[in-house]
Amino acid sequence: MRRALPALVFASVAGLAQAEPVVVGDAIPAPLTAAPGEPARGRAIVADRTRGLCLLCHPAPIPEERFQGNLAPSLAGVGARLTPGQLRLRLVDSRRLNPETLMPAYFSTAGLVGVADAWQGRPILRVEEIEDVVAYLATLRD
Amino acid sequence: MSPWRRQGWLPLLALLLGAAGPRSGFETMTPELQAMQRDDAGNPGMLSVLEGEALFAREGCAACHAAAALRGVAARYPAHDAARGGPIDLAGRIAECREQRAGRPPLPRESQPMLALQSFVAHQSRGLPITPDPRLAEARAEGERLFRERRGQLNLSCAQCHETLAGGRLAGANIPEGHPNGYPLYRLEWQALGSLQRRLRGCFTGVRAEPLAPGSPAALALEAYLFGRAAGLPIETPAVRP
């Protein structure tokens, strides 16, 4: 019953026009930034319940974070199951793969309803943060 | 049909309904929290009920409403209001009654006296099943649309968490079905008694959505739908929740 999504509109960052991520199949193969992501920073974002929010739904191999959700698949081994490009698309806009997904689009503001003023027009993560998270998730191989 | 037979049906019906019917958030709390709610001498929400009782007497409400006659009222709200041609909730009715009949200045919805009056009135219906007003079908339909609409930066609907994923764990917290049968209730997170509107605001803020304005048609529609889907659950006011 959900409407088909309009053509994907990717968020742009504070006036600086972002190159639109190019989707190839089920992946965004090309990194969104020139500088590569940093896994340690990505881990911190994943662990942070107010930034990445990941642990609200996903269990992850971050033992110092005791209370992790069980609503979504474990992130353990996700780097072995998915390529960085596949991870990137799932972060940027998981709806591209499953319109009913629970997972928020971390770098798309398309089709959102009733967003609070403070978050209007802003993606959940910045491109650098997306790349950091992709870099971290890619290290989760067991 | 013999009375025996008729009675024989009821437990079976209750069992069937119980299995498939709505589940109060009470049932998924720890035994300690359940005990806190059950014990009138220890339930912190009872302080507001007491305050409401005193206000009810002091403001002259008792001149028209015998406390005994309030039994069952909260179980029927939100109700259809002919003048508005739509739903009115208990807080709205109390506000209207105070202002129009008793000529008192308005009380903000979230003010302590309003919460106290509301908890006193709702407490009179404790244990009675929610019986939705049949005239609110239209509002409930709109409420259900809102319940199923994804919203906010996190793009989540009420239904995704409180229907599909109820019983799961969001971080460390159990996701309840989200029924309104205990309000106003004492929430440990608030360390105070608060309204259903306050709780909804919390959910909306949580998904980074603009909250519905309390008392607005949209908020009343959602409230009407929530009470409709909780039909049969007993009023627990003042409930205790984590």
Next chain:
Amino acid sequence: MARTLIRVPATATRGEVIEIRTLIQHPMETGYRPDAAGRLLVRDIITRFTCHFDNRLVFEAMLHSAIAANPYLTFTLRAEASGVLAFAWDGDHDFRHVETRALTVT
């Protein structure tokens, strides 16, 4: 004015150990909690609870920020004679609330 809930058995037999339960409306603002602007909210807690039986101190508790809002406290007393129980809560910013209850011993 703070509202309280006090549960004292209506009657007790001589020598019976009764349980007294008290609950009082109070925010118990810890002094460690920041407001929206990040400034610490000033501590506002009940620091002391006492129960006197006919003017004799029979129970006393010192409370800290780690006591939950709307402090709940139960304690016991051996009922030896009828008399008056006086409960007092004292706290920051000159907070003081006093309640009395009759105890009837048969």
Next chain:
Amino acid sequence: MSSPTSPRSGTEPGRRALFGGLLTLALAPPAGATPEAMAEAIALFTGGATPELSAAITLDIPSLVENGNTVPVTIAVDSPMTEAAHVRAIALFNQRNPQPQVIEARLGPWSGAARISTRARLADSQRLTAVAALSDGRFLLAEAEVVVTLAACLEG
């Protein structure tokens, strides 16, 4: 007790607002109490005496709580509560709140029993210690571990 000047300097995302709601914590992350601070507070209560771990004192507190804001706790000591042998005081301490003290209660033979209940605030999962002061000068101790889960969807 340490200074609360930097109440949010702790790394306790577990107790922080989920989903970006504003902060509604009862207690800031522990700026102060530590096992050492707790030991110090206990020493102050016992006048330096070492309390004995004893089955005669029970600390009844849920091992898992949904919200640390209001945690029911009962402390009881098995004592005849006579003039000759009674509990003089009961206290409760914690390791991870800003302050190690929770409550100190004074009682006597007129109490008839040595049992108090209250509700504590716990900033995090931690160990709690109850200590009873006996009329013969001894001190008894009981401990309990409490796991505090998180509350989700904190409101703004």
